[in-house]
Amino acid sequence: MNTQASITPDQHQPIILTGDRATGQLHLGHYVGSLQQRVQLQHQYQQNILVADMQGLTDNGHNPQKVADNILNVVADYLAVGIDPKLTTICLQSAIPALAELTMYYSNVVSIARLERNPTVKSEIQSKAFGRSIPAGFLTYPISQAADITAFRASLIPVGDDQLPMLEQTNEIVRKINTIAGKNILVECQPLLSKVARLPSTDGKNKMSKSMGNTITLGADSKTISQAVKSMYTDPTHLRVEDPGCVEGNIVFTYLDAFHPDGAYIETLKQQYRQGGLGDGTTKKILEQCLQDLISPIRKRRADYLNNKDYLIEVLKSGTEHANQQTQQVLTDIKTAFGLNLF
Amino acid sequence: MNTQASITPDQHQPIILTGDRATGQLHLGHYVGSLQQRVQLQHQYQQNILVADMQGLTDNGHNPQKVADNILNVVADYLAVGIDPKLTTICLQSAIPALAELTMYYSNVVSIARLERNPTVKSEIQSKAFGRSIPAGFLTYPISQAADITAFRASLIPVGDDQLPMLEQTNEIVRKINTIAGKNILVECQPLLSKVARLPSTDGKNKMSKSMGNTITLGADSKTISQAVKSMYTDPTHLRVEDPGCVEGNIVFTYLDAFHPDGAYIETLKQQYRQGGLGDGTTKKILEQCLQDLISPIRKRRADYLNNKDYLIEVLKSGTEHANQQTQQVLTDIKTAFGLNLF
Numbered sequence: 158m159n160t161q162a163s164i165t166p167d168q169h170q171p172i173i174l175t176g177d178r179a180t181g182q183l184h185l186g187h188y189v190g191s192l193q194q195r196v197q198l199q200h201q202y203q204q205n206i207l208v209a210d211m212q213g214l215t216d217n218g219h220n221p222q223k224v225a226d227n228i229l230n231v232v233a234d235y236l237a238v239g240i241d242p243k244l245t246t247i248c249l250q251s252a253i254p255a256l257a258e259l260t261m262y263y264s265n266v267v268s269i270a271r272l273e274r275n276p277t278v279k280s281e282i283q284s285k286a287f288g289r290s291i292p293a294g295f296l297t298y299p300i301s302q303a304a305d306i307t308a309f310r311a312s313l314i315p316v317g318d319d320q321l322p323m324l325e326q327t328n329e330i331v332r333k334i335n336t337i338a339g340k341n342i343l344v345e346c347q348p349l350l351s352k353v354a355r356l357p358s359t360d361g362k363n364k365m366s367k368s369m370g371n372t373i374t375l376g377a378d379s380k381t382i383s384q385a386v387k388s389m390y391t392d393p394t395h396l397r398v399e400d401p402g403c404v405e406g407n408i409v410f411t412y413l414d415a416f417h418p419d420g421a422y423i424e425t426l427k428q429q430y431r432q433g434g435l436g437d438g439t440t441k442k443i444l445e446q447c448l449q450d451l452i453s454p455i456r457k458r459r460a461d462y463l464n465n466k467d468y469l470i471e472v473l474k475s476g477t478e479h480a481n482q483q484t485q486q487v488l489t490d491i492k493t494a495f496g497l498n499l500f
Numbered sequence: 501m502n503t504q505a506s507i508t509p510d511q512h513q514p515i516i517l518t519g520d521r522a523t524g525q526l527h528l529g530h531y532v533g534s535l536q537q538r539v540q541l542q543h544q545y546q547q548n549i550l551v552a553d554m555q556g557l558t559d560n561g562h563n564p565q566k567v568a569d570n571i572l573n574v575v576a577d578y579l580a581v582g583i584d585p586k587l588t589t590i591c592l593q594s595a596i597p598a599l600a601e602l603t604m605y606y607s608n609v610v611s612i613a614r615l616e617r618n619p620t621v622k623s624e625i626q627s628k629a630f631g632r633s634i635p636a637g638f639l640t641y642p643i644s645q646a647a648d649i650t651a652f653r654a655s656l657i658p659v660g661d662d663q664l665p666m667l668e669q670t671n672e673i674v675r676k677i678n679t680i681a682g683k684n685i686l687v688e689c690q691p692l693l694s695k696v697a698r699l700p701s702t703d704g705k706n707k708m709s710k711s712m713g714n715t716i717t718l719g720a721d722s723k724t725i726s727q728a729v730k731s732m733y734t735d736p737t738h739l740r741v742e743d744p745g746c747v748e749g750n751i752v753f754t755y756l757d758a759f760h761p762d763g764a765y766i767e768t769l770k771q772q773y774r775q776g777g778l779g780d781g782t783t784k785k786i787l788e789q790c791l792q793d794l795i796s797p798i799r800k801r802r803a804d805y806l807n808n809k810d811y812l813i814e815v816l817k818s819g820t821e822h823a824n825q826q827t828q829q830v831l832t833d834i835k836t837a838f839g840l841n842l843f
Contacts, residue, residue, distance in 0.1 A: 210840060211604055214605070214608050215607075215608050216608075217608075218605075218608025218609045218680075219609065219676075219680055220680075221680065221838035221839060221840065222838075222839055224838075224839075224840070225838060225839025225840050226839070228840075228842065249842065251601075251835065251840050252842070252843070254597035254598075254600070254601055255597075257597070257600040257601040257603070257604045258594075258597055258600040260600070260604065261554055261600045261603065261637065261644070262557070262561075264558075264635065264636040264637030264640065265557050265558050265559075265560075265561025265635045265636075265637035265638070266561045266562065266635065267635065267636050268632065268633045268634060268635055268636065269612075269632065269634050269635075269636055269639055270632040270633060270634075272636060290611045290613060291611060291612050291613075292607065292608045292609065292610065292611055292612075293607040293608075293610050293611065293612055293615060293639075293640050293643060294604065294607030294608035295608070296612055296636075297607065297636050297640065300636060301604070333562075337561075337562055337563075337564060470842055470843055473842065473843070474842070474843040477843075492594065495564035495565075495567075495568060496564060496565055496567075496568025496569070497553060497564065497567070497568050497571075497594050499571065499572075499592065499595070499813055499816065499817070500595070500813055500816070500817040500820075
């Protein structure tokens with residue numbers, strides 16, 4: 158089987174790099190925030206998706222099994238939503254040595270102070286309460302991310318605006334390495350900003366996380382979806398059906414906006430809810446049906462793929478081989494420019 | 501040509517890892533401090549010598565040419581002093597991907613605070629006046645060094661006592677990774693402490709460095725050796741030949757002790773110098789002759805090797821292939837234990 162058969166490296170097509178940390182199953186937040194978009198992008202660009210197990214280890218260094226267990230889950234999620242390995246290179250970070258090697262070279266042109274100033278890393282350090290015990294790999298992961306992006310010569314990176322400082326850091330490294338090399342080996346990248354607002358968690362308060370139980374994964378069973386919708390945060394002042402209710406900040410309507418195929422219908426529901434006379438039981442029933450319809454076929458395909466792990470491994474292996482060819486070339490270019498390519 | 505023909509990986513022979521940063525020509529300090537010892541060790545141990553170009557880049561990130569230019573110089577120095585590629589694996593750090601990959605894994609179990617506490621790194625940071633602009637690669641190089649040592653399963657590391665904190669750091673990583681892996685994949689290492697005191701610079705004040713002009717390289721020409729000895733720091737209170745002189749801290753005597761083959765003769769000279777009646781001109785002449793005799797054949801062999809760069813590259817390539825086999829095995833063992841060895 159050659160899952161890469163139709164990927165032709167067209168030099169005129171811009172290259173995209175995107176990916177996910179392999180630390181859990183993907184959920185509805187990933188679906189609206191990036192997966193849907195990737196299904197479209199694969200037709201217009203050379204799209205590479207990195208299963209970022211090494212990055213997953215930067216804050217799970219003592220629990221590699223958590224990362225290992227999720228690699229094939231993530232690949233199954235990709236295929237289940239319609240990412241096509243014939244159009245998209247799906248590859249495994251830990252199996253691409255050039256990424257680690259480039260990280261080593263880049264580490265010498267980035268100061269610790271610069272890393273500590275990175276706003277994205279700063280806020281992540283705070284949220285993880287690492288303090289001074291922050292692992293070296295975590296503080297330096299923007300360097301590793303720059304290695305990922307540049308190794309694929311990616312010029313377009315789909316991100317949320319909270320990730321813009323990471324791309325700035327990458328482009329700083331690109332300019333430094335090109336200056337040292339005396340030629341433009343590396344390519345600067347630009348964000349491809351998502352138009353979709355970040356999906357809130359079902360409790361409307363905390364960041365989505367499996368441990369908080371406030372997320373709906375792409376493999377969620379029917380009962381879990383039902384319970385998740387029932388427990389969703391709505392408008393706490395909307396006590397009786399006949400009371401006027403607030404749509405803003407009402408998670409049920411946020412999800413309806415994000416997932417219901419009929420936008421006009423949702424607008425009439427909103428109007429009714431604002432005026433009074435529409436109960437949360439009804440809106441939740443509509444949302445639940447919509448999410449059951451969305452997730453049911455994904456869950457089915459996902460389960461089928463996970464029943465055929467050999468196929469998932471083959472997809473990942475084939476994509477990784479393709480990625481190794483691309484990334485080795487960038488590494489070789491840098492080593493040659495640095496005078497280190499002796500044999 | 502197979503320069504590795506006689507290296508048989510005897511499991512019962514302890515493994516040594518040693519090496520040098522490829523940032524300059526090796527000098528007399530290296531000769532008495534480590535090179536002489538390595539010529540002996542290669543008969544008793546499985547000795548690996550790493551030409552540490554990646555480590556050289558950690559504080560030369562903006563000047564890779566300096567490192568690149570010195571790789572073959574260092575290999576020529578090794579061969580010229582008698583290190584035999586049939587007995588010792590001479591290999592190039594940047595051409596061994598497993599070292600970078602292991603560094604990435606280890607980075608997740610070492611905190612930034614722990615690195616900043618490392619006394620060796622601390623004093624090096626001070627001496628280099630990096631301040632907050634210390635490159636990430638420099639602060640984290642003890643992790644990379646741990647990768648080097650463990651990738652070769654080296655249990656004996658020839659070091660000066662200033663390097664002991666680096667080995668402590670390595671063994672901490674070894675224990676952490678073995679705990680996470682659930683089995684003893686990595687081997688703890690022990691120092692093989694050099695019995696020879698560190699050779700002072702010819703000016704007796706500063707650390708030896710090419711830019712200070714206070715060192716004698718193994719390729720130094722006859723005139724340079726002569727000038728270096730003439731400018732050597734002796735006893736500033738020893739003004740006239742008939743005055744009693746001090747031997748302690750007198751660089752000429754320190755070098756005579758280190759390099760003159762006839763220890764008994766040097767003892768009589770010391771006695772005479774202490775009593776008065778022996779001039780610095782005479783002691784310097786004796787030292788110069790001794791150093792000319794030592795360096796002349798090394799310089800000759802060194803130049804011959806450098807005239808045959810293809811041979812030097814072949815030695816390095818062959819040793820690196822051998823090293824890649826060894827180090828890939830350790831990497832595979834860790835990836836397998838971590839559940840990341842999918843294909």
